[in-house]
Structures are given as structure tokens and as C-alpha cells.
Amino acid sequence: MASTVGVIFSSLNEENIPELTKMRSVGSIPYGGRYRLVDFALSNMVNSGITTVGMITKNNYQSLMDHLGSGKYWDLARKEGGLILLPPYSGVSETLYKNRLEALKGATAFLKKAKEDFVVLADSDAVYKLDYSKVIEFHQQKNADITMIYHEHEVKKSHYYMTFDTDVEGRITGLEINPSSTGIKKNYINVMVARTSFLLRLIQNAIQHGYTSFGKDILSPGVNTLNMYGYKLDGYYANIDSLASYFKSNLDLLNKNIRTEIFGDRDVYTKVNDSAPAKFTSTAKVKNSLISDGCLIEGTVENCILFRGVKIGKGSVVKNCILLTEDIVGENCNLAYVVSDKDSVIRNNRVLAGCELQPYFINKGSLI
Amino acid sequence: MLRKKECVAMLLAGGQGSRLYALTSNIAKPAVAFGSKYRIIDFPLSNCINSGIDTVGVLTQYQPLVLNEYIGNGQPWDLDRTFGGVHILSPYEAKKDTSWYKGTANAIYQNIRFMKMYDPEYVLILSGDHIYKMDYDKMLEAHKETGADCTIACMEVPIKEASRFGILNTNSDGSIYEFEEKPSKPKSNLASMGIYIFTASKLFKYLELDEADPKSEKDFGKNVLPAMLEAGEKMYSYRFEGYWKDVGTIASLWEANMDLLGTVPNFELMDEDRVIYSRSPLAPPTFIEGEVVNSLIATGGEIEGKIINSVIGTNCVIEKGAVVKDCVLMGNSTVKSGAKLNYAIVDEDVTIGENAVVGAPRDEACKTESKTGGIAVLGRGITVGKNGKVPAGEIVDKNV
Numbered sequence: 001m002a003s004t005v006g007v008i009f010s011s012l013n014e015e016n017i018p019e020l021t022k023m024r025s026v027g028s029i030p031y032g033g034r035y036r037l038v039d040f041a042l043s044n045m046v047n048s049g050i051t052t053v054g055m056i057t058k059n060n061y062q063s064l065m066d067h068l069g070s071g072k073y074w075d076l077a078r079k080e081g082g083l084i085l086l087p088p089y090s091g092v093s094e095t096l097y098k099n100r101l102e103a104l105k106g107a108t109a110f111l112k113k114a115k116e117d118f119v120v121l122a123d124s125d126a127v128y129k130l131d132y133s134k135v136i137e138f139h140q141q142k143n144a145d146i147t148m149i150y151h152e153h154e155v156k157k158s159h160y161y162m163t164f165d166t167d168v169e170g171r172i173t174g175l176e177i178n179p180s181s182t183g184i185k186k187n188y189i190n191v192m193v194a195r196t197s198f199l200l201r202l203i204q205n206a207i208q209h210g211y212t213s214f215g216k217d218i219l220s221p222g223v224n225t226l227n228m229y230g231y232k233l234d235g236y237y238a239n240i241d242s243l244a245s246y247f248k249s250n251l252d253l254l255n256k257n258i259r260t261e262i263f264g265d266r267d268v269y270t271k272v273n274d275s276a277p278a279k280f281t282s283t284a285k286v287k288n289s290l291i292s293d294g295c296l297i298e299g300t301v302e303n304c305i306l307f308r309g310v311k312i313g314k315g316s317v318v319k320n321c322i323l324l325t326e327d328i329v330g331e332n333c334n335l336a337y338v339v340s341d342k343d344s345v346i347r348n349n350r351v352l353a354g355c356e357l358q359p360y361f362i363n364k365g366s367l368i
Numbered sequence: 369m370l371r372k373k374e375c376v377a378m379l380l381a382g383g384q385g386s387r388l389y390a391l392t393s394n395i396a397k398p399a400v401a402f403g404s405k406y407r408i409i410d411f412p413l414s415n416c417i418n419s420g421i422d423t424v425g426v427l428t429q430y431q432p433l434v435l436n437e438y439i440g441n442g443q444p445w446d447l448d449r450t451f452g453g454v455h456i457l458s459p460y461e462a463k464k465d466t467s468w469y470k471g472t473a474n475a476i477y478q479n480i481r482f483m484k485m486y487d488p489e490y491v492l493i494l495s496g497d498h499i500y501k502m503d504y505d506k507m508l509e510a511h512k513e514t515g516a517d518c519t520i521a522c523m524e525v526p527i528k529e530a531s532r533f534g535i536l537n538t539n540s541d542g543s544i545y546e547f548e549e550k551p552s553k554p555k556s557n558l559a560s561m562g563i564y565i566f567t568a569s570k571l572f573k574y575l576e577l578d579e580a581d582p583k584s585e586k587d588f589g590k591n592v593l594p595a596m597l598e599a600g601e602k603m604y605s606y607r608f609e610g611y612w613k614d615v616g617t618i619a620s621l622w623e624a625n626m627d628l629l630g631t632v633p634n635f636e637l638m639d640e641d642r643v644i645y646s647r648s649p650l651a652p653p654t655f656i657e658g659e660v661v662n663s664l665i666a667t668g669g670e671i672e673g674k675i676i677n678s679v680i681g682t683n684c685v686i687e688k689g690a691v692v693k694d695c696v697l698m699g700n701s702t703v704k705s706g707a708k709l710n711y712a713i714v715d716e717d718v719t720i721g722e723n724a725v726v727g728a729p730r731d732e733a734c735k736t737e738s739k740t741g742g743i744a745v746l747g748r749g750i751t752v753g754k755n756g757k758v759p760a761g762e763i764v765d766k767n768v
Contacts, residue, residue, distance in 0.1 A: 263652045272444075274648070275638075277403065290653040
């Protein structure tokens with residue numbers, strides 16, 4: 001692959017899922033039993049041969065830093081390049097960035113220093129598998145200025161989004177922000193590729209003109225003035241943009257095909273912990289669930305994702321739940337459609353239930 | 369600044385472990401998988417770091433590939449240090465003589481220069497074939513308190529088993545007046561655990577003396593310890609209470625795995641104060657659809673069959689209709705649909721075909737005459753074909 005540098009926005013779109021981002025950035029939202037969302041964006045890059053990644057952070061990045069450390073678990077603790085945290089206030093700006101463009105401005109010093117020819121920009125609020133070497137190949141082949149990755153699905157109207165059309169060659173013809181029409185469209189997934197020097201020129205230009213929005217001021221008018229192409233992401237894509245979609249996409253992993261697609265033929269890198277293997281006692285009954293290391297199961301578990309160190313007491317029945325790291329469920333509880341953040345304790349005999357579109361949410365460290 | 373370490377640990381990991389038969393055909397005993405996600409060597413290594421010892425020499429000789437790969441730079445045990453850390457010490461060629469390690473004492477003798485790099489006051493000698501959690505620092509404190517030249521960790525064993533061990537005969541203050549290596553008629557049931565702390569200068573002295581003695585077998589238990597005792601050096605016992613298991617035989621390895629099961633297991637791995645570290649594989653959480661009762665399962669599994677009283681390693685696939693009972697699966701193994709596994713140890717990378725039958729129910733299998741006490745053993749990388757049969761107590765290291 002042509003030399004490529006990655007940039008990940010770890011803190012954009014937090015407002016979509018306030019429950020899980022109170023104490024953490026989007027990138028460090030726990031997912032799939034042992035991962036954080038950022039692992040998917042990072043692993044896509046690492047598995048494509050990218051060895052320098054800038055991680056743009058915002059105000060609440062302690063949990064993210066704790067997760068990423070030196071980057072060694074992603075093979076990104078390197079003498080040259082590797083994982084580079086780009087904390088706020090490191091650029092010329094004296095205020096916290098408010099949008100993607102301002103966040104990018106903060107990364108200009110990093111990008112200027114980068115020797116790589118190409119740059120991949122990616123958000124960290126989605127789960128998917130993508131080989132960037134193929135995207136870069138496509139980008140070079142089309143002699144594109146910008147290649148935007150899209151996924152075809154029904155548009156969701158809950159928040160800011162972008163769709164576009166392409167001609168047979170893949171060239172983007174019409175780009176819409178928050179269109180009023182519905183149906184299956186080419187949804188931009190906030191992942192794009194450009195030449196590093198070209199992106200720097202775009203940012204410089206935006207500063208000179210006082211632009212405020214990357215989408216509205218650069219991409220949207222760019223359809224007419226730039227060589228913009230769309231690259232289709234095939235296969236599974238889950239955008240974590242609400243508690244309901246968080247719930248759904250976690251449970252998607254119980255589908256063998258999706259699980260195989262996401263984890264099958266490549267590694268998803270993540271921080272390694274030292275939990276003991278999961279233990280099932282003689283009273284355990286488990287069906288259709290993902291169980292992580294350190295779990296102690298004495299009750300009944302069905303259609304659940306249990307993160308590391310979750311304990312389910314005797315006589316408890318837990319169905320359709322996502323229980324995060326170190327959650328403890330006492331004895332004789334009944335839980336359905338519950339998403340419980342880390343370190344919560346649910347005392348004996350509690351009955352808690354939500355529904356698929358509105359899971360019952362338990363805050364980090366709660367005692368119920 | 370003075371660069372030194374108070375205590376350096378030397379871990380003897382070169383043994384072949386011939387009584388584990390097929391399990392150690394290609395790997396050294398300390399690298400044998402244990403308890404779903406561990407290898408035996410994780411226990412002494414974790415004990416070291418949990419006891420504040422951050423300099424460990426690992427002496428390898430027999431089939432070191434897996435072991436070397438596994439230990440790597442020591443990062444999983446927090447033993448990647450700028451000064452100290454874990455070091456693999458393999459036999460080397462020297463100007464005067466090339467030499468394989470000829471015995472435990474000779475192995476340590478050949479690495480005196482390694483130890484001296486850290487200018488230690490004390491040297492801790494460990495072996496890589498025991499499952500236990502121990503605070504070596506407490507033992508070191510005891511060693512300093514008694515002013516001993518050598519302290520030997522020991523524990524009481526059933527007297528009928530005592531002749532398998534080095535037996536310590538001690539005075540009431542814990543000092544040792546006699547040391548018997550595997551006596552036929554043991555006078556006490558206080559068994560040496562193969563864990564020694566030496567005052568470094570004494571260790572170096574007696575290793576050199578032992579090396580110069582042509583009649584010596586270059587063994588700690590047989591030669592060095594008796595020689596020190598005879599010379600009147602101060603030798604003390606240190607009593608350890610807690611779980612300790614020599615996993616040198618198929619039966620004891622199976623038992624030690626089973627000791628991890630249950631709400632209150634004989635040996636607790638979920639221990640936040642004494643975490644056992646290991647090189648954790650990158651695998652997603654285990655998917656469970658079938659029935660899992662009283663078992664341990666590591667990550668990466670796809671479990672659709674039935675698992676009872678078993679210890680299942682990383683990345684195991686148990687297909688629908690398969691039944692695994694009273695078994696140890698070490699990892700990366702596939703049990704195809706309809707296969708029945710009973711009372712067996714299955715090494716890594718094994719495939720068991722559809723409707724194959726391995727082993728026999730435990731109460732039956734126990735009665736069969738075999739080297740393993742009825743446990744069926746499948747060696748690394750083999751395949752048991754469709755409808756294949758492996759009888760109870762059989763050791764298999766070729767495809768069936």
C-alpha cells in the first residue's frame with residue numbers, strides 16, 4: 001500500500017449517545033464484550049498496514065488514554081510514527097474545538113510532520129471492517145482528490161448525516177446534507193481518503209475563508225469543483241448513534257455470520273487484561289450469548305453480551321441484556337433489555353426491564 | 369547510582385517432563401497449557417512479579433521454541449524492564465567446553481555471570497512445573513530473619529507420597545538437620561517444594577565446589593543441598609500452607625485443572641490480590657449456545673455442544689451434539705458434532721471428527737490399567753477421524 005497516515009476522531013458525535021459518553025469519549029464506549037469502539041477504527045487501519053495514527057481527543061479523554069496507553073496492543077508503540085495522541089489546545093486555537101473542521105485544524109501540525117503520501121480520516125462511532133489498501137488503490141486509480149466511503153442503508157433521520165449519488169464510475173454527483181427524502185441511500189460513513197498535501201491545502205483554505213463546517217463548506221461545494229469519488233463499504237456496518245442502536249449492534253454479534261465477518265479472518269486489537277477464564281457453576285444455564293473472561297455465571301443467561309468480570313448470581317434470569325465490565329447481578333434477579341454501564345451492582349431480587357428500542361439504562365457504578 | 373537487585377530469581381524450565389508423554393513431545397513442560405488460558409510457567413512468573421521480584425532468568429534446554437515465543441520480552445508479566453526483567457538463558461558454547469545443562473545445579477552454575485550482573489544478595493531458585501500462588505517475599509523475610517544460608521520451602525504431604533519428594537528432617541526451630549532425596553522410608557512428611565532461597569555468595573561457592581566434584585550429579589537435591597548441610601551451613605525450612613500441586617503426571621495435571629472448578633474451588637484464579645498473568649490471546653468473547661455446567665471456558669470459543677466438568681482453552685469449537693465431560697481441552701481444538709469426549713486431556717490444535725468417541729466415562733475409565741490412570745491423552749496437532757475411537761487411558765500422538 002502507498003504510505004498512509006491515519007487520523008481518528010475519538011470524540012465527535014458524542015451528543016448522540018449521552019448515556020455512555022458522560023464519562024468517556026465515543027471512542028472508548030465499551031462494545032462486544034471486551035472491546036472499545038475505537039478498536040474497530042484502529043484495527044482497520046493497522047490491518048491495512050497503517051503504522052502512524054493520530055488520535056484527536058477532546059475534553060473527556062482520560063478513559064480513552066487509559067485504554068490506548070502507548071499503543072502497544074495495536075502494535076503502534078513505534079520508534080517512528082505509531083499512535084500519537086492529539087489532545088485539544090495543542091494547535092493555534094485557544095478554545096476547545098466545536099466541530100470536525102476545527103478538530104482537523106488542531107491536527108495540522110501532526111499532518112505536516114507526517115511523511116506519508118495519503119491520509120485516512122475516520123470517526124470512531126461505528127463497527128465495520130474495511131481494508132484501506134483497497135480504498136487507496138481505488139483513490140489512485142480514479143485520480144481522486146477525495147474518496148468518501150459510503151454504506152447503503154435506509155437513512156436515519158435522528159441526527160446530522162450526509163448522503164450522495166455516484167455515477168457509474170463512482171464519481172460523486174449530488175451530495176445532500178440531512179435530505180428530506182427517505183429510503184435506501186448511499187450514506188457517507190465519515191471515513192475519507194485524500195493526499196496528505198491536498199488535505200492540508202483544504203484546511204489552509206478553510207482557515208483563510210473562515211469556513212466553519214467541513215461538510216457544508218468543503219465537501220458539499222466540492223462536488224462541483226473537486227474530483228470526489230464514493231467507495232462502497234460492503235458487508236456489516238453499525239453506526240452507534242443512540243442507545244437503541246448500541247443495544248442492537250451489540251446483540252448483532254450473536255449472529256454467527258456477523259461475528260465471523262467482524263472477527264473472523266483478522267484480529268481486532270484491544271487492550272489486554274488479565275482476567276481469569278469465565279467460570280460456569282453447576283447451576284449455570286447459558287444460551288445464545290457472548291461471555292467474556294472473568295465472568296462467573298451461576299444463573300440463567302440468554303441473548304446477552306457479558307463483558308469482563310460480570311457476575312450473575314444463583315436463581316437470576318438475565319435475558320437480552322448488555323452488562324458491562326465488572327457488573328454484579330445478585331441472586332434471584334430478573335433482567336430484560338437492560339444496558340448496564342461498568343461497575344454496577346444489582347442487588348438480590350431486583351426486577352428490571354426495558355424494551356428493544358428503549359433499553360433500561362443503568363449508570364456507571366450504580367447500586368440498584 | 370549503584371545498580372543492583374536484592375534478589376534474582378532463576379527458573380529451571382529445561383526439563384523434558386517425560387511423564388506427561390505426548391503433551392511434552394514438542395514443548396517443554398513449563399509451556400504446557402493449563403487452566404484454559406494459562407501455561408504452567410505463568411504461575412512462578414506471576415508469583416515473582418507479585419512478590420516484587422522483577423529479575424528472572426529462565427533456563428531452557430528441552431524444546432524451547434514455544435516457551436521462548438511465549439515469554440517473549442516478558443511484557444505480559446510486567447517483566448519488560450530496562451534493568452532486570454525476564455531473560456531466557458539457554459545453554460551456550462564457551463571457549464573451553466560446550467555444555468548442555470547437565471543437572472539443575474550445573475544449569476545455575478553456568479549462569480553465575482548472569483546473576484552477578486545484578487550483584488544480588490539473594491538468589492531464588494524455582495522450578496517451572498508447579499501450580500501455586502506464593503509470596504516469595506515472605507520467604508525471603510524468613511530467610512533474613514533466621515540468618516540462613518539456604519532456606520527451602522516445604523509443605524506437608526501424605527506420608528505415603530513422601531517418597532516421591534525430597535524430604536526435610538527439621539528441628540523445632542525449623543532448621544534442617546537432614547535432607548533425604550526421595551527416600552524409600554521417609555522419616556517425616558515435610559516435602560521440599562523445589563523452591564530455594566540462597567544467600568548469593570554461598571550459592572556461588574557451593575556451585576563451584578559441586579562443579580569441581582567429578583562424582584557429583586550436579587543436582588541441587590542430591591548434591592548441593594547435602595554438601596551444604598554437611599559443611600555446617602545454616603539451612604532452614606520455610607513452611608508453606610496453601611495450594612501447591614506438582615503437575616508432572618497426566619493424572620496430577622488433570623486433577624489440578626479440575627481443582628479450578630466450582631463456586632469455592634480448591635485453587636482460585638479469580639483473585640484480585642494475586643493475579644496470574646499470561647500472554648492473553650486476541651480473541652473475541654466466547655459464544656455459548658449449548659449447555660455449560662461446572663466448567664471454565666477461555667475466550668474465542670464457539671460452544672454449541674454440551675460441556676460438563678471441563679476446562680476449555682482458547683478458541684475451541686464444540687459443535688452441536690458433541691458432549692465433553694470431565695475433560696481438559698488446552699486450546700485451538702475442534703470437537704465436531706456428535707463426538708463424545710470423556711475423561712481426556714486434549715492438547716492444542718486437535719480436531720476430533722464427527723461421532724468420534726474419546727475416552728470412557730470416568731468411573732469406568734478409572735478401572736482400566738494404564739499409565740495415565742484411565743485418562744485418554746491426545747497429543748498436539750492430531751486429528752481423530754470421523755467415527756474414530758480412542759479408548760480410555762490411551763496416549764495418542766498420531767492421527768486416528
